[in-house]
Amino acid sequence: MSVTIETSATSLLRFATAGSVDDGKSTLVGRLLHDSKSVLTDQLEAVEHASRKRGQETPDLALLTDGLRAEREQGITIDVAYRYFATARRRFILADTPGHVQYTRNMVTGASTAELAVVLVDARNGVVEQTRRHAAVAALLRVPHVVLAVNKMDLVEYAEPVFAAIAKEFTAYAASLGVTDVVAVPISALAGDNVVEPSAHMDWYGGPTLLEHLETVPVGSDPSEQPARFPVQYVIRPQSGGPDMEKWRDYRGYAGQLASGVLRVGDAVTVLPSGHTTTVAGIDALGVETDIAWAPQSVTVRLAEDIDISRGDLISAGATPVPTKDVEATVCHLSDRPLHVGAKVLLKHTTRTVRALVKEISYRIDIDTLEQRSAPEGLAVNEIGHVVLRTAEPLALDSYTDNRRTGSFLLIDPADGTTLTAGMAGEAFDTVRTDADGEDWV
Template identity: 85%
Template sequence: MTTAPLIDGSGATSLLRFATAGSVDDGKSTLVGRLLHDSKSVLADQLEAVERASQKRGQDTPDLALLTDGLRAEREQGITIDVAYRYFATPRRRFILADTPGHVQYTRNMVTGASTAELAVVLVDARHGVVEQTRRHAAVAALLRVPHVVLAVNKMDLVDYAEPVFAAIAEEFTSYAASLGVKDIVAVPISALAGDNVVEPSARMDWYGGPTLLEHLETVPVGTDPSLEPTRLPVQYVIRPQRGQGVSAEYHDYRGYAGQLASGVLRVGDTVTVLPSGHTTTVTAIDALGAQTDIAWAPRSVTVRLADDIDISRGDLIAAGRAPVPTKDIEATVCHLGERPLRAGDKVLLKHTTRTVRALVKDISYRIDITAPISEGGLEQRSGAEGLNVNDIGHVTLRTAEPLALDEYADNRRTGSFLLIDPADGTTLTAGMAGEAFETVRATEPVEEDWV
């Protein structure tokens, strides 16, 4: 039976971005390789290369993990050490897969891979059950507001495909993830090595009546209704054709503001607010792919023309409907990615959408222990943190040199997130998720004027 493809608002086959995570040796790379192989997403020459590499290592069958562990260091160590992105498609849906490392010291890579994901596949070895790294990955998925989580209980062939083993692991993980606020959790028993329940249903686990992993990936709801989201267009470029450039006379006075819609729907005639200035105007035209259109929705790239001549430049935000209040004081949950610790008093650059401003780390309130047992108040907070080291997650207060229009991350993942950058060498230090933002500055907490 042929299943109809899922179509998004633009008329194209829908796209799912998802990330995989799991402890070392849980079989994550093998799972991704099996998923690509059994869904006929591997080219013949790629499979031949994997077969040759497997033979050189003395293996009788192709090691499907080699389809994702593409770096030489990964192959030599037998582990994944970097985020590997893979693109594949089935008749129902297109996919962008971020295969993230399992080692504790690469938790930051999992943050990178899951930051844009709509679904996270957390892999668990059926022999070991839920371990510390499993809880860490569940906590990261919850903090990043990943809408859907799949628990893939792997290596069921090594526990004789026993239903009680799967049920106990599924119950423990579901309880933990739900306590973190994850609402949609699906558990699937699989054997990546044998192919059970990855693409095809397993005859050896007839006690399981749910979907295979691929079937769930193909049918899980993608995105949200753009009409229910606040409209946000970060300005990337101001287009002003000049005389003598071969443009017709009608475009001599053309002024368009180009960017990618971060969220929501934009229509001709909409009243919009330009932030941080706060000026309001009306959309008179929308250009997309060289043609005019009356409507555009995220994540389409468009050029917008406005009724009034307003001073707008790269980094400004065009918003329709409920707009965030620009502020210089930001409270946020952050994951520190850099090798250099982040400390109170550090001067950094803050990049939000297309805008980059100077900022000061005023305070590091606490560090979150994402491996500690869940209390009634949520994840454990360890106050008095002197700084954040690599892979640490904590709460910070920032002061920026210019006002920024950030949404709450819980409301908008695109315009509620930001990066902290080392101004000395451009290194990415920290990934941030805006929490409570307040408008007033505490007079009792002066800020160094030479920086902000």
């Protein structure tokens, strides 16, 4: 049985923008917000005032997203800027990510939860190194949909051959990464061509505007197609007295957010990592009993048998992952402190945190060519590579390719709680090996 979560009029699309420096990402985001009537009057007045102080006659729409003082002074995006806006057809959460190489980790952060990535290209420069890097990151993170926005078409006289050549080159490169859903749109963020309104200068283009595509692209998936994964966040056992205490005397519920799939009363489930099996006796959503729950609902699940379950355990239905202490993963290192072999870290997977040891750094990935390179010095900030970890307790990880929620994890510094590395269990995509290249402490 299929489960319909939302209608197209109320669905939510999370998407990220990426591209090289000065390709116009922040201007594009500002144009989207402005032309979709998603900018408050006082915000627009502040941008107009700031623009006039710079001697600009028209509002600099990039200021709607570049909120850090350093960003405004340098005219670049540094941090990920999240913006919420809505149209009559859909709601959006947008992550405007930086274009500089040294902020690749920020692009990883913004794209990690995105269902669509908008990769901008300056029509004058075409596909450049950073364009390929961001396409590779989108492929690595398994972003389902990619839009190639060929920007600044006004500066190439809206020439169709320029757009066609860039679209052909990018689509071929994306296909080599395994990205097959690529839609190319010629735009001018500064002038507003094909962003929200169709362009009068490009009658040769018969496709949708950028906003039209964002409003109509399929989002999410049928939760019935994925196995159910329910990480336990909290065990509910009412202890206080009162007139209804008799009703709650034997109540034991497991609260959390369904990471994927569908749970129904009567379903056979396995509790991991213990491996105990039982059935779902009841589901409570917002204090009301229901027969069914689907991702990403937050509910309380009651089981038919009393089993020793605590925070961090995983209630699983359908195909069940095999708990393991040996984890192989593709990782993006986020910290300025390098990640070395032998490092003792904490591994956070869903609601479970365990000690772990970095046993091996097999290689780092040259994100420009996807070639494998040796990593004798470990992984530096922004570098992506393959690691082998050994954990103190078994973890029930899915492959990231199969499940982005339960196939991802974080490595944390046990001394100060700093997030070090973002990991994706299993191979994210095939790479080409070009050069050759600890003991369990738990």
